[in-house]
Amino acid sequence: MKADYRVFTRELYIFNILNSIREAGRISRVEIAEKTGQSRASVSNITALLIERGLIREDRVTSSTSRGRRRIMLMLNPEAAYAVGIKIAAYRLSFAVVDFVGQVKSTLSVPLRVSERSVEMLADVAEDGILHCLEKAKLKLRDLSGCGLAIPGFVDSATGTCYWTPIQSGSSDIRDLLAARLAMDVYIENDANAFTVASQWFGHGKGIRNFLVVTIEEGIGMGIVVDNKLYQGSTGIAAEFGHMVIVPDGEPCRCGKLGCFEAYSADSGILRQARKLLKRRKKGPDPDTLNIEEVTRLAQEGDRQLRSLFHQSGEFLARGIAGLIQIFNPELVIITGEGVRAGDLVFEPMHQCLTTYLNKEQANATQVLIQEWNDHDWAQGAAGFVLSEIYKSPLNKIQISR
Numbered sequence: 001m002k003a004d005y006r007v008f009t010r011e012l013y014i015f016n017i018l019n020s021i022r023e024a025g026r027i028s029r030v031e032i033a034e035k036t037g038q039s040r041a042s043v044s045n046i047t048a049l050l051i052e053r054g055l056i057r058e059d060r061v062t063s064s065t066s067r068g069r070r071r072i073m074l075m076l077n078p079e080a081a082y083a084v085g086i087k088i089a090a091y092r093l094s095f096a097v098v099d100f101v102g103q104v105k106s107t108l109s110v111p112l113r114v115s116e117r118s119v120e121m122l123a124d125v126a127e128d129g130i131l132h133c134l135e136k137a138k139l140k141l142r143d144l145s146g147c148g149l150a151i152p153g154f155v156d157s158a159t160g161t162c163y164w165t166p167i168q169s170g171s172s173d174i175r176d177l178l179a180a181r182l183a184m185d186v187y188i189e190n191d192a193n194a195f196t197v198a199s200q201w202f203g204h205g206k207g208i209r210n211f212l213v214v215t216i217e218e219g220i221g222m223g224i225v226v227d228n229k230l231y232q233g234s235t236g237i238a239a240e241f242g243h244m245v246i247v248p249d250g251e252p253c254r255c256g257k258l259g260c261f262e263a264y265s266a267d268s269g270i271l272r273q274a275r276k277l278l279k280r281r282k283k284g285p286d287p288d289t290l291n292i293e294e295v296t297r298l299a300q301e302g303d304r305q306l307r308s309l310f311h312q313s314g315e316f317l318a319r320g321i322a323g324l325i326q327i328f329n330p331e332l333v334i335i336t337g338e339g340v341r342a343g344d345l346v347f348e349p350m351h352q353c354l355t356t357y358l359n360k361e362q363a364n365a366t367q368v369l370i371q372e373w374n375d376h377d378w379a380q381g382a383a384g385f386v387l388s389e390i391y392k393s394p395l396n397k398i399q400i401s402r
Contacts, residue, residue: 084146089191120177152191157236318351318356336377
């Protein structure tokens, strides 16, 4: 029992040290001890081990406050490990290979109508994409320490269970298929959570202790960071913002319920309503052949009825975000995803309504940021989940052969 406790304590200390170095970029042993609450002796012993194993390295810098003395700073060794992340979307797979620091080494996007492919074919495409991405980064499969999958739907990352995803009935099996083919650990996470990790580590959320992410794509997702930690709930499927019912007995949602946010503010919901509207007209393009990009263009060109759908989407979005701000009191709300293409069609009414739904103090306390969509950010976040798992037990999960 005591031996198990010592192992657990050492791994916790290692995780805290690696995470402190990652967050700071460069940091001294004294600063690590102050930040983590560990003794200086403990920090010295563990960092010596991590240096020996090639996970971190020393960097001597000239101090501006100590008469030019050179301070010994610690930094992660980028070449200590590599991970790959995959974002599985309705119409594409996106890949990112990252180093131990989390910096992207290569990316790739593969157009694919996921719903029309078997899970075996999906695994084939994923495996080929990984190998191509590794070739671009001048790496081999043996250099990878793990693979992360980001997928929309109800995902419990702790158990690796995908309870439901709207994009493919068999997608929940892809983790086990890839793990067997690649002979490595494969982790699965909700795609909005993956983007939230990318924001926390590398993006607008870096250094912010409390922030929210709302993603608008085929569906609506959400990520929550409270006190610098990703909140996932008791079974890992928290923050399903898109499936809150806002119109009882309203428009049908892909999840099977009626009146969800997704049915009004997600790409799939707007497209469904637009097709219904256009079918009542005697002239114009075939509604069933239109995609969301074409519907958005028609609205931007002045179609009043279509513009009203996007305006309604913005109003509903404001109601939801105002509620989130009042519950969580975040410093920042990031809105991103392919749906941001709509621009002022959605976000002008959203901002106008937010001023109505929030009091002045609440509005001033929270920045609402519209971030341009980049699917590789999501893949980078999926790879970030792999790194966070490696940090928990790096001496066991990294093949030290470099």
